[in-house]
Amino acid sequence: MYLDNAATSYPKPERVYEAVLHAMREVGASPGRGGYRRSLEAGRILFQAREAVATFFSVSDSARIIFTHNATSALNLALQGTLVAGNHVITTSMEHNSLLRPLYALRNSGIELSIIPAGSDGMISVDDIRAAVRVNTRMIAVSHVSNVCGAIQPIRQLAGLCREAGVLFLVDAAQSAGYLPIDAPGIGIDLLAVPGHKGLLGPFGTGLLYVAPHVPLTPVIQGGTGSHSTAEEQPQVMPDSFEAGTHNLPGIAGLLAGIDFIRDQGLSTIFQREHVLLTQAELLLRAIPGVTIYGPEDPSARCSVLSFTVSGVDSSLLAAELDHGFAVSVRAGLHCAPLAHRTLGTLPGGTVRLSPGWSTSCEEIAFFSDAVVQCVDKIRKSA
Ligand SMILES: Cc1ncc(COP(=O)(O)O)c(C=O)c1O
Incomplete structure (x- = not known):
């Protein structure tokens, strides 16, 4: 049973595998590299994939994708492509190494x-960030959802602060894209870094960066x-300027199929199902003596992942x-x-850390929690 969808989603919907194979077997050629029909x-x-991604994040011009x-490569581009010596960047203690190490x-x-x-619940304070502006x-750079405890950060308020302060707003949507709706221009996100292989259900080796027109x-x-x-x-043409070299066409074709699947299911349906599974997991885990769950107390302030420890284990x-x-x-x-x-x-x-996916069932979560009980028992007995 696979409960590590925060790392990469598995399984993918059947149509994703089909699209990858179609791009490799039937299409075969590289886009933009020839006038023949395959190319x-x-x-x-x-183009269709770029349009689908743009629509997904409410972006009107798909050339901005x-x-x-x-x-990781989207975050590196966002940082290295905008910052120069003397610039000050504000980030938080909740960030992934993919944001921290380039910084x-x-x-x-x-x-x-x-x-x-x-805070000790993983939530960022907008006032603390405001106080750090010089x-x-x-730039202010934050993850939308913590990959450790699932805390959903107040990105709307942070976007407002960025507008007030006249600074760029970079959002790492690694754990939110495909779970939470993200209207990038509507929220006021200047740079949005997204993996294609997690919540968007695309294959490995896919990701994207949205860049707002004024950036x-x-x-x-x-x-x-x-x-x-x-x-x-x-x-100096978008997006060619930033896509040198041969594209991962099979991956991008699979990503298009993944986004199609999410559109067919409905983002809110996927989010609700996931919420039910995480709530069930939390209830079952909390009943196990010695379990601590991390992140905000209120389950509606968390998504995507559930992190826990068992004392002495x-x-x-x-x-x-x-x-x-x-x-x-x-x-x-x-x-x-x-x-x-x-x-x-x-x-x-x-x-x-457990992170269910679109195909995880309530029965699997119940199996998981029984397995935790038995494993904890075994570890304690052998200690
Ligand atoms: C919050 C966060 N940011 C960035 C990344 C890096 O994503 P990728 O593996 O697509 O480079 C991850 C991966 O787990 C993540 O959880």
């Missing part, structure tokens, strides 16, 4: 960085785009027992977000 068909799939390899690297080249601690602040972005990779071939410089050992004894896949440890664990008080052992 034109590849270009059509690429840049395809990337994952959320640490930029700090070595003259970017000033403030990391604002969240004259040279260029100046510099390419971080130069190369062939299939356009303006005589120019020595990278073409090593989280990694528990996850290993769940895997070996019951074929349950959950992630344990620090979830690539060390500062978030410090904030939540779960260093050094981290937590066990």
Whole structure:
């Protein structure tokens, strides 16, 4: 039983596998690299996918969507493509290493960085962020939903603060896209980094960055785009400018099918189902002696993941027992977000994190919680 959809979603809807195979077997060619029919068909799939992504995030001009390899490459582009030495960036203690590490690297080249601690429930305070704004602040960068405890951050209020302060707003939607509705322009998000392979149900190696029209972005990779071939410089055309090299067409075709699936099911239906599963898991886990659940008390302030520890039981050992004894896949440890664990008080052992997906059933959650009881029992007896 796979309960690690926060890492990458599995299984994918059947139509995703079909679309990947179709792009590889029937289409075969690269988009924008030839005038023959196969290449034109590849270009059509690429365009449709860009349109589907744009519609999904309420973006009117799909040229503002840049395809990337994952959320990490989208975050790197957003940061390296906008920041220059002397800029100040505000982020929080709840961030993933995919946001923190590029920022640490930029700090070595003259970017000033403030990391604002969240509360012990993982929630960011807008007032604390406001208090950190300086004259040279260029950007506020936060994750929409914590990948450690599921805390849903107040991105509307943060967007308002960014407008007031005249700074860019970068949102890491790795754990919210495909679960929560995101009207990027309506909220006031300037840069939205999204993985294609998690909640959007696309294949590995897919991701995207939305860039609002007023945001100046510099390419971080130069190369062939299939356009303006005589120019020595990278073409300054969206999105070609940022998509040098051959596209992951099978992945993008699968992503298009994943978004189609979500549209057919309805985002709110998917969110509601997931909420029911997480609520059930929480109730069952809380009944186990020694269990602590992390994140905001109110379950409606959390989504996507549920993190817990059992007192006296090593989280990694528990996850290993769940895997070996019951074929349950959950992630344990620090979830690539060390500062978030410090904030939540779960260093050094981290937590066990479960994240159900669109195909997870209530029966599976009940099986999972029984398995936890048995594994905890076994670990305690052998201690
Ligand atoms: C909050 C957050 N940001 C960024 C990432 C990186 O995503 P990707 O693996 O698509 O690069 C993850 C992955 O788990 C994440 O949870």
